[in-house]
Amino acid sequence: MSPRAFLGFIARPAACATAVALVFMMAVAATADTAETVEYSLTIEEREVNYSGRPARAVTINGGLPGPVLRFREGDWARIHVHNRLSVPTSIHWHGILVPPGMDGVPYLSFPPIAPATTFTYEFPIRQAGTYWYHSHSGLQEQRGLYGAIVIEPRHGHGRVHADREYAVVLSDWTNEDPHAVQRELKRGSEWYAIEKGSAHSLLGAARLGMLGDYFAGMLMRMPPMDISDVAYDRFLANGRTETMIDAKPGETARVRIIDGSATTYFHLEYAGGPMTVVSADGQDVEPVELKRILIGVAETYDLLVRVPAAGAYELRATAHDGSAFASIWIGSGERHPAPTMPRPNIYRAMGHLGLAQIFSLTPAGAMGMPDRAVKSGKFDRPGMTMHMHHEAATPMHGRQEMGREAGKEPAAHGEVDDHSHRGHDPTMQMGAHEPSSADRAGRIDESLRNGRRFGMRFGILANDASSSDSLAEEGGEARPWVPYEKLRSVHSTAFSGGNPVREIRLTLDGDMERYVWFLNNRPLSETDHILIHQGEIVRFIMINRTMMHHPMHLHGHFFRVLNGQGDRAPLKHTVDVAPMSTTVIEFEADEFGDWFFHCHLLYHMHSGMARLVHYKGYVPNAATTAVRHKLYEEPWYFHGLAEVLSNVTEGTVMISDTRNIFRVGWEAGWQRVEETEWETIFTWSRYINSFFSVFAGADFEGTEGTMEKVRGIFGLSYRLPLDVECRAWMDTDAGGRVALDKNLELLPRLRLIGHVEYDTRHYWEGRIGLSYMIDKNVSFIVQWHSNYDWGGGLSIRF
Numbered sequence: 001m002s003p004r005a006f007l008g009f010i011a012r013p014a015a016c017a018t019a020v021a022l023v024f025m026m027a028v029a030a031t032a033d034t035a036e037t038v039e040y041s042l043t044i045e046e047r048e049v050n051y052s053g054r055p056a057r058a059v060t061i062n063g064g065l066p067g068p069v070l071r072f073r074e075g076d077w078a079r080i081h082v083h084n085r086l087s088v089p090t091s092i093h094w095h096g097i098l099v100p101p102g103m104d105g106v107p108y109l110s111f112p113p114i115a116p117a118t119t120f121t122y123e124f125p126i127r128q129a130g131t132y133w134y135h136s137h138s139g140l141q142e143q144r145g146l147y148g149a150i151v152i153e154p155r156h157g158h159g160r161v162h163a164d165r166e167y168a169v170v171l172s173d174w175t176n177e178d179p180h181a182v183q184r185e186l187k188r189g190s191e192w193y194a195i196e197k198g199s200a201h202s203l204l205g206a207a208r209l210g211m212l213g214d215y216f217a218g219m220l221m222r223m224p225p226m227d228i229s230d231v232a233y234d235r236f237l238a239n240g241r242t243e244t245m246i247d248a249k250p251g252e253t254a255r256v257r258i259i260d261g262s263a264t265t266y267f268h269l270e271y272a273g274g275p276m277t278v279v280s281a282d283g284q285d286v287e288p289v290e291l292k293r294i295l296i297g298v299a300e301t302y303d304l305l306v307r308v309p310a311a312g313a314y315e316l317r318a319t320a321h322d323g324s325a326f327a328s329i330w331i332g333s334g335e336r337h338p339a340p341t342m343p344r345p346n347i348y349r350a351m352g353h354l355g356l357a358q359i360f361s362l363t364p365a366g367a368m369g370m371p372d373r374a375v376k377s378g379k380f381d382r383p384g385m386t387m388h389m390h391h392e393a394a395t396p397m398h399g400r401q402e403m404g405r406e407a408g409k410e411p412a413a414h415g416e417v418d419d420h421s422h423r424g425h426d427p428t429m430q431m432g433a434h435e436p437s438s439a440d441r442a443g444r445i446d447e448s449l450r451n452g453r454r455f456g457m458r459f460g461i462l463a464n465d466a467s468s469s470d471s472l473a474e475e476g477g478e479a480r481p482w483v484p485y486e487k488l489r490s491v492h493s494t495a496f497s498g499g500n501p502v503r504e505i506r507l508t509l510d511g512d513m514e515r516y517v518w519f520l521n522n523r524p525l526s527e528t529d530h531i532l533i534h535q536g537e538i539v540r541f542i543m544i545n546r547t548m549m550h551h552p553m554h555l556h557g558h559f560f561r562v563l564n565g566q567g568d569r570a571p572l573k574h575t576v577d578v579a580p581m582s583t584t585v586i587e588f589e590a591d592e593f594g595d596w597f598f599h600c601h602l603l604y605h606m607h608s609g610m611a612r613l614v615h616y617k618g619y620v621p622n623a624a625t626t627a628v629r630h631k632l633y634e635e636p637w638y639f640h641g642l643a644e645v646l647s648n649v650t651e652g653t654v655m656i657s658d659t660r661n662i663f664r665v666g667w668e669a670g671w672q673r674v675e676e677t678e679w680e681t682i683f684t685w686s687r688y689i690n691s692f693f694s695v696f697a698g699a700d701f702e703g704t705e706g707t708m709e710k711v712r713g714i715f716g717l718s719y720r721l722p723l724d725v726e727c728r729a730w731m732d733t734d735a736g737g738r739v740a741l742d743k744n745l746e747l748l749p750r751l752r753l754i755g756h757v758e759y760d761t762r763h764y765w766e767g768r769i770g771l772s773y774m775i776d777k778n779v780s781f782i783v784q785w786h787s788n789y790d791w792g793g794g795l796s797i798r799f
């Protein structure tokens with residue numbers, strides 16, 4: 001071990017020490033210049049871990065989660081041997097590191113993945129300094145722990161700012177569930193995670209906040225209920241622990257390199273010992289800026305200077321963006337001083353502007369107020385908010401308006417901010433009015449608050465509703481700030497030298513929370529070829545988010561300028577948050593010839609289609625990669641079903657689906673108040689067009705007892721009407737037809753009203769209405785009146 005590497009080793013936080021001790025690290029004096037070859041050996045294998053009192057399987061690197069901190073100096077030559085001891089292929093991507101395209105680690109795109117029981121050696125020059133990280137790009141391994149920090153010292157000296165010590169901290173989210181089960185749960189459109197993490201929506205919840213207007217406006221416009229994140233987690237981790245210690249000396253200045261290595265979680269950071277000074281973002285130096293609260297997006301990094309207080313341990317708290325739980329980094333030692341509790345997000349606030357055009361729009365994009373033709377005309381190309389926002393959330397607009405000018409666009413027509421003055425006086429909305437205490441006087445933190453699923457066990461009527469928190473605040477306001485991009489200013493000019501042709505690429509970010517499909521320009525990766533760019537041109541991506549979620553968009557192999565109102569000093573980043581219903585513009589010089597991935601860094605979004613291949617014209621990957629390239633575009637099929645078994649009737653569906661195709665078998669059979677059991681089975685193949693609209697064809701079988709009486713071919717369509725009423729209409733081969741309407745209404749987080757009515761041209765009206773109460777993830781209790789079979793009760797089982 002070289003002296004430099006050894007110093008790096010001892011300065012590391014204790015949490016990593018064991019993992020690091022296992023690293024076989026060797027620095028060899030290289031022949032040319034002073035460049036050194038720095039060699040690491042990383043072994044990937046499964047291990048049992050226990051974060052919540054229950055054992056679970058993790059994927060570890062050299063036995064650790066996270067893996068060891070990889071340290072280099074700018075100008076080094078990196079040689080990293082990756083041994084795969086899993087039973088499935090793996091890969092490691094060096095996030096934010098400028099590497100040759102074949103070393104980037106994206107399976108089927110950069111290289112064939114690393115097969116089980118084999119070793120792949122990555123080699124590349126270190127061309128930069130700063131804080132970065134690495135993670136698996138195979139399957140969902142990143143969710144299981146396959147990630148770690150990279151720290152690169154500048155070639156000369158110790159950088160621009162002084163710090164007595166430095167620490168790398170990888171934040172992450174942990175679930176005991178198999179991540180594939182998580183993805184499947186998301187695909188079946190379950191509300192269970194929202195209940196578990198206390199962010200469910202309901203009619204009574206809206207009423208309690210005096211926000212029924214927003215609730216029904218959202219429903220009228222068919223807006224999906226807003227949520228900050230998709231998954232409920234068991235724990236949030238800092239360097240693989242719920243609490244990690246930084247044992248700095250009193251009065252010192254510590255440089256904390258924060259890396260958000262989560263699969264899906266943004267964090268709010270706040271330090272009990274005072275404001276934090278951001279000195280670097282995504283590894284690139286920025287002019288120091290002091291901030292009290294910072295929102296960090298998935299896959300981003302920030303270097304923060306914090307002062308170690310004269311006495312005591314002060315908490316640097318990383319609170320999950322959805323407010324469900326947090327991880328703690330204690331700085332210093334002695335008496336503990338916890339950071340304040342963040343107010344939870346008020347996700348009842350409707351984001352759109354209620355208008356007739358939106359209510360009666362035919363497409364989801366139109367209902368969001370951002371129809372395709374308006375997007376194509378360039379109406380949403382300026383960075384910043386695209387929609388009418390409520391006043392609290394509009395604060396960052398000032399900075400963002402400037403951006404419009406910078407990008408050569410018209411300044412924003414100032415958002416006609418709705419005043420909705422009656423709302424501002426709701427006591428529950430006062431930010432930080434009284435922050436519930438998460439710690440007692442001795443600084444002990446209630447351990448249960450670290451469990452992001454704790455609301456799943458609460459059965460009080462509003463216990464798991466988004467309105468149930470003691471303190472709520474608007475997104476983007478002072479209490480719950482958005483990402484701090486407006487304040488980031490590069491230490492040097494990042495302007496391009498000029499004269500190069502500019503290529504503008506407009507990308508809408510689209511999605512459907514219910515089917516859990518995520519798109520760029522309304523298409524998943526599997527339906528696309530690539531984004532073509534040319535060496536030497538300036539490429540500008542205009543990203544227009546038409547969803548209610550944040551998407552951390554990451555471009556491999558490049559740094560891009562984020563047009564944030566800082567002109568020539570626009571910061572350079574590798575990952576950028578695109579806020580809900582807003583536009584973010586980035587630009588870069590195409591000088592890294594190759595094929596590169598561009599995707600949302602929310603793991604389950606990427607795997608549901610929100611990704612593209614960016615291809616330099618003329619680039620040809622090696623033969624082994626070309627041979628497997630088609631696998632990049634493969635998509636999995638998901639199977640799930642629902643069976644209702646009541647005392648008078650049984651109904652259900654079983655389906656298998658990919659992004660566009662849904663094969664479904666549905667049945668209904670009733671026996672109460674009729675002489676013989678009547679049954680119907682319907683087979684359909686649906687083609688999904690968008691979240692409102694799909695078309696289908698299939699066959700309808702009807703009979704009584706053991707006799708089949710009718711078989712008809714059917715074809716029709718499904719459409720979502722305003723107020724979220726699902727309409728299904730079909731014609732059949734006997735010249736008949738049927739129209740059915742379905743409506744669900746969440747009265748309480750666990751209790752929903754279910755209604756169904758249908759008319760068949762041949763013989764009948766049929767209807768049912770009832771209540772369904774969600775007991776857990778897979779079981780609900782149902783009481784229902786059916787027009788043919790009268791009252792009944794029973795269970796609904798999801799599988």
Ligand SMILES: [Cu+2]
Binds near residue numbers: 550
């Ligand atoms: Cu996303």
